[in-house]
Amino acid sequence: MFFYHFGKYLLMLKGMWSRPESVKMYWKEFMHQCVEIGLGSLGIVMIISVFLGGVTTVQTAYQLVSPWIPKTTISMVVRDTLILELAPTMVCIVLAGVIGSKIASELGNMRVSEQIDALEIMGINTKAYLILPKILAALLVIPCLVIIAGFLGITGGLLAGELAGILGKQQFLQGLVKNFNSFNVFFALIKSYTFAFIISSISAYFGYYVQGGALEIGRASTTSVVVSCILILFADYGLAAILLQ
Amino acid sequence: MIEVLNVTKGFGGKMILQDVSAVMEGGKTNLIIGTSGSGKTVLMKCMVGLMNVDKGQVKYGGEDFTAMSEREKKAIREKIGMLFQGTALFDSMTVEQNVFFPLDMFTNLTAKEKRMRVESCLDRVNLMEAYKKYPAEISGGMKKRVGIARAIVLNPKYLFCDEPNSGLDPQTSMVIDKLIKEITSEYQITTVINTHDMNSVMEIGDHILYLYNGLKQWEGTNRDIIFSRDEKLNHFIFASEFLQDAKEMRQIEIMQNRQAQEPPLAD
Numbered sequence A: 001m002f003f004y005h006f007g008k009y010l011l012m013l014k015g016m017w018s019r020p021e022s023v024k025m026y027w028k029e030f031m032h033q034c035v036e037i038g039l040g041s042l043g044i045v046m047i048i049s050v051f052l053g054g055v056t057t058v059q060t061a062y063q064l065v066s067p068w069i070p071k072t073t074i075s076m077v078v079r080d081t082l083i084l085e086l087a088p089t090m091v092c093i094v095l096a097g098v099i100g101s102k103i104a105s106e107l108g109n110m111r112v113s114e115q116i117d118a119l120e121i122m123g124i125n126t127k128a129y130l131i132l133p134k135i136l137a138a139l140l141v142i143p144c145l146v147i148i149a150g151f152l153g154i155t156g157g158l159l160a161g162e163l164a165g166i167l168g169k170q171q172f173l174q175g176l177v178k179n180f181n182s183f184n185v186f187f188a189l190i191k192s193y194t195f196a197f198i199i200s201s202i203s204a205y206f207g208y209y210v211q212g213g214a215l216e217i218g219r220a221s222t223t224s225v226v227v228s229c230i231l232i233l234f235a236d237y238g239l240a241a242i243l244l245q
Numbered sequence B: 001m002i003e004v005l006n007v008t009k010g011f012g013g014k015m016i017l018q019d020v021s022a023v024m025e026g027g028k029t030n031l032i033i034g035t036s037g038s039g040k041t042v043l044m045k046c047m048v049g050l051m052n053v054d055k056g057q058v059k060y061g062g063e064d065f066t067a068m069s070e071r072e073k074k075a076i077r078e079k080i081g082m083l084f085q086g087t088a089l090f091d092s093m094t095v096e097q098n099v100f101f102p103l104d105m106f107t108n109l110t111a112k113e114k115r116m117r118v119e120s121c122l123d124r125v126n127l128m129e130a131y132k133k134y135p136a137e138i139s140g141g142m143k144k145r146v147g148i149a150r151a152i153v154l155n156p157k158y159l160f161c162d163e164p165n166s167g168l169d170p171q172t173s174m175v176i177d178k179l180i181k182e183i184t185s186e187y188q189i190t191t192v193i194n195t196h197d198m199n200s201v202m203e204i205g206d207h208i209l210y211l212y213n214g215l216k217q218w219e220g221t222n223r224d225i226i227f228s229r230d231e232k233l234n235h236f237i238f239a240s241e242f243l244q245d246a247k248e249m250r251q252i253e254i255m256q257n258r259q260a261q262e263p264p265l266a267d
Ligand SMILES: Nc1ncnc2c1ncn2[C@@H]1O[C@H](COP(=O)(O)OP(=O)(O)OP(=O)(O)O)[C@@H](O)[C@H]1O
Pocket: B011, B016, B034, B035, B036, B037, B038, B039, B040, B041, B042, B043, B085
């Protein structure tokens, strides 16, 4: 069962590479997907990241009870948790729901209503035309969303720190630059590329190969979200174990 | 010309098509008829390669399509236009964009040339008023007509129509039949039509294939059908009393014409 799906998935990825029938149309589709994926999920990403940053600040302050620890430690912790884990992983798990279910149901609907067959009959490589632009758009846009989420998360932390009277803006900013390790940002980017690929390709796989009717489309989109979330967590652990020695 | 040779197809042990063979000639409208569920759509999908045949071959212009590589199939498919039974319009695009799509994908025409082509196609199917609407906003019959416009926009060499006039009123149905017939002989297209519309059968049936229980039960022209003695075919085509009467009238008419044309025997 697993090997069957895995093999079919790999064949799908292999089938995506062929000469585009019309470079212009492929470019148009790619742009369209960038807008769909990017703008479509920008709002939710912004809301989540601001709150994640705020909550992390308040909870870190709550845990650091010792008066010997300087307040700037709070913003250091917030910064590193956000960059290392919350911005890439949490945001991508949410995006697996938002983008993954959208891709799976869009492709599933096209499959069930024979639109994919209609494209195929015209002599278009549907894997190349429908799946590749989605994956490429996700690879471009999701890391950007993660970066935005990182900045907004830190802003949220700063705001919460001030609002709750935990630490002032000055202190927060001081902590922010203390012991800053730029490798962490690089690590976050690697994560977000990996997760972007998982989200887009897994949901495309489940959508593209739907069989049946409307019910199966719903089922495929649920499955794609579940599977991509699990794979994101596996990959998250794997990357941490490999890269954070 | 498309040749179907001993095509056999089943799903999970259930045979749908058995040893079906036929030759679909260019410039003629080839009709596949049969009761609902007799395998018309399956046969058509086997012909265009959306389903793989279990046994047999499909040849386009003498070349074996079933044995071709993906790339060679693509080349043939660029010459195919197809109307699906469920129309399969792209529902994220307007009517106009649906018809533009093949042109955008496969031609280097200028915007103006494309627009002219699209307009002439939509005009031919009487759809000038629905340009900017989405498929969800138009009626079933209109969708069929958009589907036909999209199928013919690239001047295909092979045209497949799965029930082009189901869901259309008799008048529009005639218009569509006439359109298909016209472009078929005009551009020498090989046209294959699935239908159970008796009017189409009589009007445009240059070559008719009757499927029954997965077998090719009968083959002939719309003239032959009037005189056919095949019981199953008669049962299917002339199902109502009204049609029975019409058939007898037509028989008499044809006989009389023939007698009038034959020179009187010299004495
Ligand atoms: N993908 C499939 N999987 C399993 N069985 C199928 C599949 N497609 C068609 N069939 C079966 O094949 C038979 C013929 O179906 P088909 O769609 O060709 O009928 P049809 O002649 O086009 O009927 P209609 O006039 O109603 O469109 C049906 O019994 C159907 O259940």
